[in-house]
Amino acid sequence: MSATEQATARGDAFVIAGVTLRSRLIMGSGGAASLDALEQALRASGADLATVAMRRVDPAARGSVLDVLERAGCRVLPNTAGCHTARDAVLTARLAREALGTDWVKLEVIGDDRTLLPDPVELLDAAEQLVDDGFTVLAYTNDDPVLAKRLERVGCAAVMPLGSPIGSGAGIRNPYNLRIIVEAAEVPIVLDAGIGTASDAALAMELGCDGVLLASAVTRARDPARMALAMRHAVEAGRLAGGAGRIPKRLYAEASSPFEGMAEYPGAP
Amino acid sequence: MSATEQATARGDAFVIAGVTLRSRLIMGSGGAASLDALEQALRASGADLATVAMRRVDPAARGSVLDVLERAGCRVLPNTAGCHTARDAVLTARLAREALGTDWVKLEVIGDDRTLLPDPVELLDAAEQLVDDGFTVLAYTNDDPVLAKRLERVGCAAVMPLGSPIGSGAGIRNPYNLRIIVEAAEVPIVLDAGIGTASDAALAMELGCDGVLLASAVTRARDPARMALAMRHAVEAGRLAGGAGRIPKRLYAEASSPFEGMAEYPGAP
Amino acid sequence: MSATEQATARGDAFVIAGVTLRSRLIMGSGGAASLDALEQALRASGADLATVAMRRVDPAARGSVLDVLERAGCRVLPNTAGCHTARDAVLTARLAREALGTDWVKLEVIGDDRTLLPDPVELLDAAEQLVDDGFTVLAYTNDDPVLAKRLERVGCAAVMPLGSPIGSGAGIRNPYNLRIIVEAAEVPIVLDAGIGTASDAALAMELGCDGVLLASAVTRARDPARMALAMRHAVEAGRLAGGAGRIPKRLYAEASSPFEGMAEYPGAP
Amino acid sequence: MSATEQATARGDAFVIAGVTLRSRLIMGSGGAASLDALEQALRASGADLATVAMRRVDPAARGSVLDVLERAGCRVLPNTAGCHTARDAVLTARLAREALGTDWVKLEVIGDDRTLLPDPVELLDAAEQLVDDGFTVLAYTNDDPVLAKRLERVGCAAVMPLGSPIGSGAGIRNPYNLRIIVEAAEVPIVLDAGIGTASDAALAMELGCDGVLLASAVTRARDPARMALAMRHAVEAGRLAGGAGRIPKRLYAEASSPFEGMAEYPGAP
Amino acid sequence: MTRVLVNGEARELDQPVPAAALRALGLDPGRAGVALALNGTVLPRGQWHTAELHDGDEVEILTAVQGG
Amino acid sequence: MTRVLVNGEARELDQPVPAAALRALGLDPGRAGVALALNGTVLPRGQWHTAELHDGDEVEILTAVQGG
């Protein structure tokens, strides 16, 4: 029985909007050098949910990201990447629903092109509209606990705060905010954006996140499939560790070998 | 094929003094509530090497840590925990060789009882004596790159710098020193002491350590077997990630969805 | 000539809404054990601007915080602490203007009582209303660069991101966001909330903040006047250092004594 | 009365080997572009002790660093920079005593040219020889608490652990070790090496160091005199803050405006 | 008598003007540093002797205290 | 001929229906995984052969690509 199976057997299921996901690692599909590289990475990741973006159809394009996801066993999660207003994001989500036959959406409403950070006002507006329209909204957000709670209150199925800007690989810049968000949350919290390496993903899970969503850390690594496998282990490691009751941090030492029974050798100086 | 098997197949073997270890996680056996709890943790960890301490024989003791290690498939690595001088450490190592039939030793020479940090002068002296006496010395040391190099030069088979004091659970307080040690090393570097949770272990491996040795983080966790499994995944995750060519850290974002092909909806404000 | 005078002489003035402040340290007046203690702290701080809160008049109260500010040479900056809606904050600001004869206001609109973090939507709404009503708005905000920019765009005279929650003493949890805010800013940025000790204040200034606003770090320290003096030096230190062109951070060393001219002693081993 | 005078008046003197220093900032003289630049920086720093290196006399050299120190009011502290063995360091110290008429020495014994970290064995040996020979030894060391204590025990007048490698500007990489060193120390602890900017120096003092020694951070800054003034303020700030009883760090907020007396406006939504 | 809420407490005022609310708290209506809201709207000082209060009106009288 | 914008480019359609816009791009209107917006509103697939296009209409035809 694999670790994942064990975890599930423990009743440790990852459920969003009533759907149980086998993996707590959600993959973004952007950034891969080719569809082949993407497919290998998705397979290695063990993910069963992966994002796609909606773009103008390119008649010359060969291959389809949707076929890749299907072969890799991933449900499709369309995003609204690139939208700067609630209006555009809502329209994009509706087009995705029409095209892909899913009412799940990863909602992004960007407020600044240099940081790709969300615009809190537009994001909240879009989330509310989409929830009202029957969508299952997974909202990409910054690490503001107040905004996270408001997104939850308007009915988002999952709230997905960042660790650091999209694609920055800078890890979790403010673990305290994440901790605060997790402590107050009543929907799944998925760390989305900023992961650079495996220890970042493990940390996110240890902080209490229910899952991790990442793309660039895998797709732009030198060896995407290897990094995908690393992330799979890391998410599992962090989940297990987060629930194992870690030892406290101390300034000084705490011996792990017993003091009792030490030999005393004669003639010591 | 498991991730570990894959890694090995890639020629990624972990070899100390000519012995190939299957797992890069080395377990300390101290701190467990019972031998049963220890056995479960060792099995979950996947480790094939585990430390023991040498203490006055207790005629009333029931069960043997050596039997536990054997059942869990672990070679025994005696340590010199509790010794404060080269003389005591050398004698303890020799007694361990006599008792256990192994010339491997985890060398500890403590300079201060509050921090359990090594005494650099005594440590180096003991290492030299033991190497001369035919021991395979795995030297527990602080994170000083100069001392690490000197231990290597006197012939230690592995150098094992700490992340933070033994049992402190404080993780890796100075990752820069570890990086410097790893860059210069010509023998295996094993992060020994200070690990608190899975992400710490993953980070150690990402920094380039060849292995991780830990005890309290597992044996004193609320659920030792679960934490042991977490550490197994974490070491694997860190090893894979460290070799996958991670993306660089950036201050700003780097889009993972394409800019090209964005729709333009009429009537935008 | 004091360091502050030197700085000013260099054309390094701190100007908000056309008013030049002598000190880049703005004091909050909350948390002091007594008005006497407050007065000593204000004097030691060198601040010439200090916040007050608006509360129901207490007929039994003795002494007035306004008198203390006047004696200490501080302009009064009323805040809207405790308000949870744009409506309440706007009304409170108008009452403050009526009571105190100033159109300056430190705008706070709280979204959560446990973190005292601002509600981004209400905050932006209140800022816009107050600017339209002729106020000089200094907006307390979280560390979100998008919200900071939107506050600037609606006409805030200064944007005041936090380092960490009010009174937490946790310092600057996300210096990267601060750096991003500062790089994009076209109005003064004042680090407001979270400062715990002098090095936090120095760091804020080094990151490029134009000023620092703090209260608890001084008023709740064991020796408020001493901590106020520490903060005065720290803000000056950080300001000077931030403009002095610091050396880059390196992993390895860079000798500060020359290699040339080393003696060579004979007989060296 | 300046802050420094106040501090001294409080009985807060900085004494090494019976000599009271006015400033807790000790300057290194290396790295300056010219003797003029050095003199301005020394004057701005307020230091009354500064290091020099001993090198082969250069007949063509114009100006003397000793004259600069004298004009700037600094005692001279010769170092043994560049020495790799106890033997060379002891000889260099003796030559410095002969040349400069001081028995003070900043003892450096380098173990690795890339990191300029000390060799613990040679350093301890040299310290013992120099103390026996009547020197007042200020020992540059790594941040190992055990080595720091051993240096104290052989009679060093001050122990000077690094924050990070010489000239690296990387600040204090392991503040925990510094805290441990300071807590156990019975001689002055001076943070020596690694300071990059003012907040680093303030932090060192807050951690309980008795002084700070730095060179490159000032001499290689774009504006050395300005950075020197920054460091002067920073050391003062850190010293004051360290003794002012800072507030604790919290995860959540602690209001600085009172809850009592909040107005309640009718008609709130 | 006019029955109003002054800072959350029920008061009976001898005159139906804001100034009476201040006096009810023992405050001189001429005192500086004080502002008054009537039913959630600022009432400028110039109207404190002329604005008419009615039963059930809510009066808030605020001043500056240590804070922030 | 109907002159419309399809994905930002001017096109002349032989029939004034959305399906013609797809064909103009060389796409089979029956192809799965595609959605269409007409003047900023989603047009369900069921109307692609019946909805009437006029000169100046803006048609966006989107599909899923790698992203996020």
Added chain:
Amino acid sequence: MTRVLVNGEARELDQPVPAAALRALGLDPGRAGVALALNGTVLPRGQWHTAELHDGDEVEILTAVQGG
């Protein structure tokens, strides 16, 4: 009787050999996993029945326990 210290406790041994020290603790001298130091020097198992103990000798008998 030979009076020695065994693991820090005074013992009287019926025979002046290390094996007697083990037996004094209730241990079978043939037991594996045990080592013995005599006056601070390792005494190989082969000498446990032959080495001669004297009054005041210090014997340490160690085994492996959980640790490290």
Added chain:
Amino acid sequence: MTRVLVNGEARELDQPVPAAALRALGLDPGRAGVALALNGTVLPRGQWHTAELHDGDEVEILTAVQGG
């Protein structure tokens, strides 16, 4: 002539005393702030005119420079 190394360079001295080594560098032997090692041992200033140098001796003459 005495052939010695002065600060690593071969020199011929007109007199076999340390003071001559200083003069060979163009330095006044009375100059302050300078120290001298002969074959790895400090030679006090008082002996600069009296100590005897031999061929092959190594002289180091140091002074303070910016550093540390």
